[in-house]
Amino acid sequence: MKAKIFLFAMFLMAAFNINAQVPCNAAFTYTTSPSGMVTFYSSSTTISSSQTFNWSFGNGTAGFGPMVTCAYNTSGFYTVCLVVEDSSFMSVCIDSSCQTINIPTVGACASSFTFALNTSGPANTFDFTNTSTGTGLSYMWYWGDGSPYEYTMNASHTFATAGPYNVSLSIDDGAGCTDSTWQVVYNSSGSPCNANFFVYQDTALGAPASTYIGVNTSTGTGLTYTWIWGDASPNGSGPYPSHTYPSPGTYNICLVVAGGGCIDSFCINQIINKTANMYSINFAAPAGLSNVDNDQATLYPNPADDKLFIKGSNTTTYEVEIFNLNGSKMLSAFVKGNHPMNITALPANLYMVKVTDKNGKSEFAKFMKQ
DSSP: GGGGGGGGGTTSSSSOSSSSSSSSOEEEEEEOOOOOOOEEEEEOOOTTTTTTTEOOOOOEEESSSSSSEEEEEEEEEEEEEEEEEEETOOOOOEEEEEEEEOOOOOOBBBBEEEEOOOOOOTTTTTEEEEEOBSSSOOEEOSSSSSSOOOOOEEEEOOSSSSOEEEEEEEEEEESSSSEEEEEEEOOTTTOOOOOOOEEEEOOSSTTTEEEEEEOOOOOOOSSSEEEEEEEOOOOOEEOEEEEEEEEEEEEEEEEEEEETTTEEEEEEEEEEOOOSSOOEEEEEEOOHHHHHTTOOOOEEESSSSEEEEEEETTOOOOEEEEEEETTTEEEEEEETTTTTOOOOSSSSSEEEEEEEESSSSSSEEEEEEE
């Protein structure tokens, strides 16, 4: 199951509604146990039987359904988020709610597990890894599909269909501590999706002072796009929309993509602070660097290890800015054509590069640091 589907500690900071005729307001309550086990109950507005419930527990795990449990192995504060979605014939609605919970102590034993699709085995086969804490534990796996229990520490199980199935792991330390946890398992590998975008100011010569440029870098097939602008205005749609803000400020901009049974979301806090009366964001498809100026400058090599070059006139100075995919600037420098820019400090990852030429024209490209 794609954990990335819920990057909710960084996004989903506000509830949102997508062209709904009836709102599907997300809300939840929870109860805790001394073992660190927390049970979450959706109290969301129910629209139809097609409504789905997706959870992020703040500890790297996720769940599915109106009631879920999570075992926290260490004390601390965790941000838990619920996303509800309804796409029945009467309405299309997505809403979210987040709460921060406190796990003050953890008991002598706590049940927990992770799972992953086994792509080399029969269809719908999952490998389950026990991550429970405690000593002298015995284990019991319940598969939720009518199969017999299994009593191994780790397990592999093949389901008849893609699911979903409610799988639970119960543990007993033989000294009075017992605990159970369950997760919803389903095979969503047929149509993965990933929401992502990037926003930066358009500093090109002659560009309106009110203009920002957004680059939608989401991946997936047959996607629908819903943009939440963070200013209480109606949501946007389509992969490359435009939006105008009424005043400067910091806005929580979110994108929700959905398609083929996959849903993913991504949000950033964007500062809109130019001095014009109106503030616009115009999204565009990602494009490779080209026509930076008459010298046809390009980036090389790509991927790169420790140095990045702009191929162009060695008498022209380019401003090179490197951002991560969350929109944070990682490096910037003024570099002449064919002169190296030191990127040793960058961790290996995919980045977005903005190159501005002597005329103020900016171009944008993806770049891989090895």
